[in-house]
Amino acid sequence: MVEWYTRPLLHYLLVGGSLAIIMFLIYKGLLRAGVNREAATGYALISPWFLGFLLWNLYPFLASLYFSLTTYNLFQAPQWVGPQNYITMFTQDPTFWPSVKLTLLYGLFSVPLGLIGAVAVALLLNQNVRGVGIWRTIYYLPAVLPAFATALLWRLLFAPTRNGLINAVTQPIWDLFRESAPAWFIEPTLTMTLVPFIIMSLWGVFGANTVILLAGLKNIPRQLYEAASIDGANNWDKFWNITIPQLSPTIFYTLVIGIIGAVQVFDAPLFIGRLPASLGNFLNVYLYTQAFNFLKMGYGSAIAWFTFALILVLTILVFRSSEAWVFYESEVKGEGG
Known part of the structure; x- marks a missing residue:
């Protein structure tokens, strides 16, 4: 029997529903902040991409800068060495x-x-x-x-x-x-x-x-x-x-x-x-x-x-x-x- 949490369709529904809720909250928040309806709609629609950028691009980018100042082998916690790698x-x-x-x-x-x-x-x-x-x-x-x-x-x-x-x-x-x-x-x-x-x-x-x-x-x-x-x-x-x-x-x-x-x-x-x-x-x-x-x-x-x-x-x-x-x-x- 396939467990409920292994069903791909359910995963898509959960992710899609979460993004829809986030977009709605951003849209309402922008309206309360005085942003006009058209601009708020645009910002809400690009918010999933922006969140994805922060999560999958910006964070690894900054994390690699931190790791470059450490010794790190994936199995142990990074140890700070400053500019020694450079x-x-x-x-x-x-x-x-x-x-x-x-x-x-x-x-x-x-x-x-x-x-x-x-x-x-x-x-x-x-x-x-x-x-x-x-x-x-x-x-x-x-x-x-x-x-x-x-x-x-x-x-x-x-x-x-x-x-x-x-x-x-x-x-x-x-x-x-x-x-x-x-x-x-x-x-x-x-x-x-x-x-x-x-x-x-x-x-x-x-x-x-x-x-x-x-x-x-x-x-x-x-x-x-x-x-x-x-x-x-x-x-x-x-x-x-x-x-x-x-x-x-x-x-x-x-x-x-x-x-x-x-x-x-x-x-x-x-x-x-x-x-x-x-x-x-x-x-x-x-x-x-x-x-x-x-x-x-x-x-x-x-x-x-x-x-x-x-x-x-x-x-x-x-x-x-x-x-x-x-x-x-x-x-x-x-x-x-």
């Missing part, structure tokens, strides 16, 4: 700074190359040719494939033996230089480690970025190109003086998202496996290893906060630089008005 991370951990270097170099190459490639593909898909819908689908497919499946596929392609397709295809080239095929992911060099991951990232981000950039291209007024043609502008002039400025807000968005994604890269390195110890690991994977493999929750939280600070600094730099290269048509209209 001191250890910056001055005593031999793996931390190589991991930062590996992550930054990965982002330095993968983000610009992915952005340039996505712009090029979006320009191609923006042409009025037969079968363009099929090509758009093909380019977007990698973005919807499971991360584990794609990582497994690339690990097989970059297998460090002649069985790997990449090495099998490029072996004649290596033979010309009397060199053996590279041992991807195994040789303790940045090149042998970064190149496969950069290629994986390009293959993965093309689809999503291309869709976003293609939408930006569709929003560029055709009258601008027609006016430029009347003035005698060639395709190159149109690209640099119309397409890029008009597309710059979309490029800016994909750049910011790309930087955040590069610093937080996790799935592919985790599924590929252990990298050479001298190179460290990607920050998110290193965080995961410290927190969940070695149960150093406090130290893992400190790495997480460093990663957050790194993303924040890089994002601020991009926002500051955007004033020099991002074009907003509304600003020009405002100045003209």
Whole structure:
């Protein structure tokens, strides 16, 4: 016999009823406080989301800050150590700074190359040719494939033996230089480690970025190109003086998202496996290893906060630089008005 408290429908009714009561109480409280009916209704309707944010986002966020100042292994109460985790991370951990270097170099190459490639593909898909819908689908497919499946596929392609397709295809080239095929992911060099991951990232981000950039291209007024043609502008002039400025807000968005994604890269390195110890690991994977493999929750939280600070600094730099290269048509209209 199934107990009453194990029935899913009852759980849904209890949660839904509780939220309805909370919304009603908030609505009545706002009305008594002098808030008009329309605003009170809006605040009441968003209150479940706000409570969920406080419970599932803000609390873990602040809790991780506290844990970063403690030693905590899940089985014992956290012990306060102050900034010791950060001191250890910056001055005593031999793996931390190589991991930062590996992550930054990965982002330095993968983000610009992915952005340039996505712009090029979006320009191609923006042409009025037969079968363009099929090509758009093909380019977007990698973005919807499971991360584990794609990582497994690339690990097989970059297998460090002649069985790997990449090495099998490029072996004649290596033979010309009397060199053996590279041992991807195994040789303790940045090149042998970064190149496969950069290629994986390009293959993965093309689809999503291309869709976003293609939408930006569709929003560029055709009258601008027609006016430029009347003035005698060639395709190159149109690209640099119309397409890029008009597309710059979309490029800016994909750049910011790309930087955040590069610093937080996790799935592919985790599924590929252990990298050479001298190179460290990607920050998110290193965080995961410290927190969940070695149960150093406090130290893992400190790495997480460093990663957050790194993303924040890089994002601020991009926002500051955007004033020099991002074009907003509304600003020009405002100045003209």
